[in-house]
Amino acid sequence: MAGTMLERLKEIAIEAGGVILSMYERRDYSTAEKTDDSPVTTADIIASELIEDRLKQAFPGIPVISEESEHQDYNERRQWGAYFIIDPIDGTQEFIARSGDFAVNIAYVEKNEPVIGVIFWPVGEALYYAEKGAGAFKQDALECRPINVRKFADPQADPIVIAISRRQAREPVLKRLQTERDVQPFPTGSCSLKACLIAEGKADCFLRLGPTGEWDTAASQVIVGEAGGRIVNENFEPITYNRTVSLLNPNFLILGDQNVPWEEIFIARQARFR
Structure with a gap:
């Protein structure tokens, strides 16, 4: 199921990213402050609702935590063997500031450990994703390729x-x-x-x-x-x-x-x- 799940999460992230990018380009959103004084936009809320809806359709019975939704009580959450956790717009301040540096985050957590991760950068049209034990990848308009951290020639001294x-x-x-x-x-x-x-x-x-x-x-x-x-x-x-x-x-x-x-x-x- 994991491979099928990853493909569906990629599709959902790209769909949500498309909606967010459309609102961003048209400047078709409003901004407010949450109780912790951090900003939130109507794009955050719409993207959150879309992602949650798609996840519940594709994977009924698996709970979802979203930054922009009311969070379940811990007495309930602690019983979960698996769940999704999402940030519909990671970088809301960047969205508002119009830098373009914001992303859609979707993760699948199993036994308290994230095992699938998908990050879509709408402005850069780049999708980053990984499944535990299967490597990490970047997909853009040109190619899909494995990615790795930079290896230092001299770990003790390199810049x-x-x-x-x-x-x-x-x-x-x-x-x-x-x-x-x-x-x-x-x-x-x-x-x-x-x-x-x-x-x-x-x-x-x-x-x-x-x-x-x-x-x-x-x-x-x-x-x-x-x-x-x-x-x-x-x-x-x-x-x-x-x-x-x-x-x-x-x-x-x-x-x-x-x-x-x-x-x-x-x-x-x-x-x-x-």
């Missing part, structure tokens, strides 16, 4: 390309680096697109400080992991899924080549667990 947010201050992130190496910032948009940059070898790492949800990392975790990298909290411990009442993530790192001594490069700090 590091660090993905950096356009919307957040760089200084708190750069202060966490403890290295004499050349560090080259790569400014870009949403968390998931930063993950994809690392998965395809265009950047090497990313440190996220501040609030995110499990929907921000689930699809990325499969893609990055299958490409040879990993996502960990700031104490270099695995990110968990649906194991606590809150669906919020701790601060986290996305790391490429595992031969690089990342624990010597980033200053570890006690993670804020949920």
Whole structure:
């Protein structure tokens, strides 16, 4: 079933991305603030409803968590053996700012571990996807090809390309680096697109400080992991899924080549667990 599921998730992500892109290009959306002061648009809501509807049609009986829907009580969620978790627009701020750096995230989680991940970048017409144990891939208008993190010629000394947010201050992130190496910032948009940059070898790492949800990392975790990298909290411990009442993530790192001594490069700090 997994292969069939992956193909359907790819189709759903592309369909939702098409709807989002149409609204984006026509500027046919309105913006509001959620209770946590983060922005949301009508495009987020419409895409969320579309994805949830398509998932329920294709896979009846498998629950869905969406960033933009009311979340089920943990007493119910903790009983789930499998579920989907989605972020209809990862990078809503980028959508509003019209940078083009936003994406559709869909993941399938089994036994508290993401095992299928799909990320579609509508503006770039690029689809990133992975299934546990089957490798990571990028599909665009030209080709579909396997992707891998960049392998360092010298893991101890080569320059590091660090993905950096356009919307957040760089200084708190750069202060966490403890290295004499050349560090080259790569400014870009949403968390998931930063993950994809690392998965395809265009950047090497990313440190996220501040609030995110499990929907921000689930699809990325499969893609990055299958490409040879990993996502960990700031104490270099695995990110968990649906194991606590809150669906919020701790601060986290996305790391490429595992031969690089990342624990010597980033200053570890006690993670804020949920």
